[in-house]
Amino acid sequence: MAVQGEIERFNLRSRLRFNIDAGQIWLDESRMLLLHAKALGALRRELFDSLGAKRAQGLLFRMGFAAGQQDADLASKLLGEGDNFDVFQIGPALHAFEGLVKATITEAHIDWEQGCFFGETKSENSWEAESHLQQFGIGEDTACWTLSGYASGYVTRFFRRFIVFRETQCTCRGDHHCVMVGKPVEAWGDDAYLEYCRPEELDTSFQALQQELWQLRGRQREQHVPGKLVGSSPAFRMAFDLLSKAAKSPITVLLLGETGVGKEVFAQWLHENSDRADQPFVAVNCAAIPNDLIESELFGVQKGAFTGAQQSRPGRFERADGGTLFLDELGDLSPSAQVKLLRVLQTGEVERLGDDKARKVNVRLVAATNVNLQQAIADGRFRADLYYRLATYPVAIPPLRERKSDIPVLVTALLEKYAPIYHKSLLGLTDRAMQALMAYHWPGNVRELENLIERAVLLVPSGAQIEVEHLFAGATPTAPPGAAIDRQGQVGNADEARRELLYDTLLDDGFDLQAHETRLLELAVRRANGNLTHAARLLGITRRQLAYRLKQATGEAGPGARHGMTKSNSDR
Numbered sequence: 001m002a003v004q005g006e007i008e009r010f011n012l013r014s015r016l017r018f019n020i021d022a023g024q025i026w027l028d029e030s031r032m033l034l035l036h037a038k039a040l041g042a043l044r045r046e047l048f049d050s051l052g053a054k055r056a057q058g059l060l061f062r063m064g065f066a067a068g069q070q071d072a073d074l075a076s077k078l079l080g081e082g083d084n085f086d087v088f089q090i091g092p093a094l095h096a097f098e099g100l101v102k103a104t105i106t107e108a109h110i111d112w113e114q115g116c117f118f119g120e121t122k123s124e125n126s127w128e129a130e131s132h133l134q135q136f137g138i139g140e141d142t143a144c145w146t147l148s149g150y151a152s153g154y155v156t157r158f159f160r161r162f163i164v165f166r167e168t169q170c171t172c173r174g175d176h177h178c179v180m181v182g183k184p185v186e187a188w189g190d191d192a193y194l195e196y197c198r199p200e201e202l203d204t205s206f207q208a209l210q211q212e213l214w215q216l217r218g219r220q221r222e223q224h225v226p227g228k229l230v231g232s233s234p235a236f237r238m239a240f241d242l243l244s245k246a247a248k249s250p251i252t253v254l255l256l257g258e259t260g261v262g263k264e265v266f267a268q269w270l271h272e273n274s275d276r277a278d279q280p281f282v283a284v285n286c287a288a289i290p291n292d293l294i295e296s297e298l299f300g301v302q303k304g305a306f307t308g309a310q311q312s313r314p315g316r317f318e319r320a321d322g323g324t325l326f327l328d329e330l331g332d333l334s335p336s337a338q339v340k341l342l343r344v345l346q347t348g349e350v351e352r353l354g355d356d357k358a359r360k361v362n363v364r365l366v367a368a369t370n371v372n373l374q375q376a377i378a379d380g381r382f383r384a385d386l387y388y389r390l391a392t393y394p395v396a397i398p399p400l401r402e403r404k405s406d407i408p409v410l411v412t413a414l415l416e417k418y419a420p421i422y423h424k425s426l427l428g429l430t431d432r433a434m435q436a437l438m439a440y441h442w443p444g445n446v447r448e449l450e451n452l453i454e455r456a457v458l459l460v461p462s463g464a465q466i467e468v469e470h471l472f473a474g475a476t477p478t479a480p481p482g483a484a485i486d487r488q489g490q491v492g493n494a495d496e497a498r499r500e501l502l503y504d505t506l507l508d509d510g511f512d513l514q515a516h517e518t519r520l521l522e523l524a525v526r527r528a529n530g531n532l533t534h535a536a537r538l539l540g541i542t543r544r545q546l547a548y549r550l551k552q553a554t555g556e557a558g559p560g561a562r563h564g565m566t567k568s569n570s571d572r
């Protein structure tokens with residue numbers, strides 16, 4: 001009953017969704033599998049046969065560890081800022097909910113401040129013991145490796161210390177039931193388990209260590225990020241192959257693509273992989289500079305050329321001498337700047353404004369635009385002769401929606417970039433968050449993805465996973481997953497149909513709106529243990545609205561009063 005109570009208390013059922021049309025089951029943000037214990041048992045048997053007991057046990061332990069860590073995240077989320085001991089207790093409830101085992105905590109000595117931990121659980125109906133007995137019969141060894149891995153991963157994650165659970169009794173050894181004991185890894189006094197654990201793979205909760213790693217990577221990446229191109233999708237490879245063929249030659253490259261596809265990153269890569277890599281890379285965004293300044297910016301000014309030109313200064317062309325000049329948003333260049341640019345390209349010489357001295361420049365030009373230049377020519381906004389000079393080697397950079405398979409690697413690179421900046425150690429994205437990114441259509445391309453990830457890194461608590469709501473802040477781009485299970489464990493065909501039926505039945509029985517509202521309020525407050533904020537969340541209203549309605553229900557001698565709602569439990 002204790003487990004059932006925990007499941008109700010945290011309303012776990014509401015987190016479990018069957019989206020049968022999409023072929024998905026979700027437990028909160030994690031994709032779950034309803035698979036045959038027999039199939040997993042067969043895999044388990046094959047692991048033992050092909051790898052030997054030791055390695056098979058290690059693999060199973062680590063698999064359980066990963067599951068335990070995911071559930072610890074969910075538990076912390078369900079409990080919010082509540083007592084850590086409660087988090088410890090939801091573990092067995094989640095494990096039971098997932099159908100793996102019925103575990104009961106028989107002993108727990110936890111001192112959060114001191115970091116002391118001792119725990120003992122009794123397991124019944126372990127799927128693993130059952131499967132092991134079917135496959136191997138009674139033997140010398142304990143068998144519940146995924147289960148001890150789960151308990152270890154679970155406790156390790158929220159205790160932030162490496163806690164290892166070992167089976168001291170197991171039905172596979174002929175014991176009456178399975179018993180697991182958990183202690184900090186060093187308290188075991190031997191390192192037999194370390195072999196199973198391979199800490200380098202399990203240390204995701206060793207925050208300090210991970211933080212260091214992120215920072216180290218962040219620091220390394222800082223030198224590479226601007227020139228780093230990430231991707232392996234066919235569309236990306238096509239653009240990249242074209243780009244690499246041009247890298248070593250001085251040919252003028254025209255980068256085409258929508259806003260946000262990362263044209264400057266491509267340009268920078270081109271520079272860094274050319275034989276001009278040790279010379280300057282100068283980038284100019286033509287759209288960001290006012291028309292009356294663009295010419296002096298590009299070509300330079302001679303002292304006295306116009307009022308305010310008190311000093312001679314070189315333009316970007318001269319500053320890029322020997323290296324690469326990247327002209328972004330070229331379609332926005334003013335007509336007179338277009339003429340001057342064409343002349344530079346034809347002669348290889350620049351003249352500063354107010355100066356008739358021609359200066360030789362050796363510049364490799366990379367231009368980029370997101371406007372259709374052909375159309376601009378037809379409209380008389382862009383010079384055809386300049387276009388033909390620039391368009392000798394066009395490279396079209398695909399929009400993000402045409403290279404979605406690159407999203408996971410891009411996300412990894414962006415997390416490595418932003419986690420150190422915001423001093424967060426993060427555990428990646430939930431399955432559902434990643435699915436939402438894959439389903440989105442990305443009108444703003446890689447830049448939009450970068451903005452989204454940066455915001456998510458800012459919003460997510462350190463040590464947690466990024467969830468859908470961190471990314472899309474309320475406006476979830478994917479449909480919420482489908483049917484839930486009811487109290488009897490039945491899966492609804494669809495939420496809507498079930499509600500329809502419920503309302504029908506209610507009306508048939510002679511409906512009293514006020515009474516039903518009061519009952520709902522009571523139920524929610526009870527489920528939330530009197531916490532009005534939590535109760536309001538269950539009801540989909542604000543705490544203020546709930547308090548007001550409760551007051552109405554109890555304060556007035558309306559039909560609600562007869563349900564005996566007391567003031568004390570509504571004021572908490």
Ligand SMILES: [Zn+2]
Nearest residue numbers: 129144170178
């Ligand atoms: Zn066992």
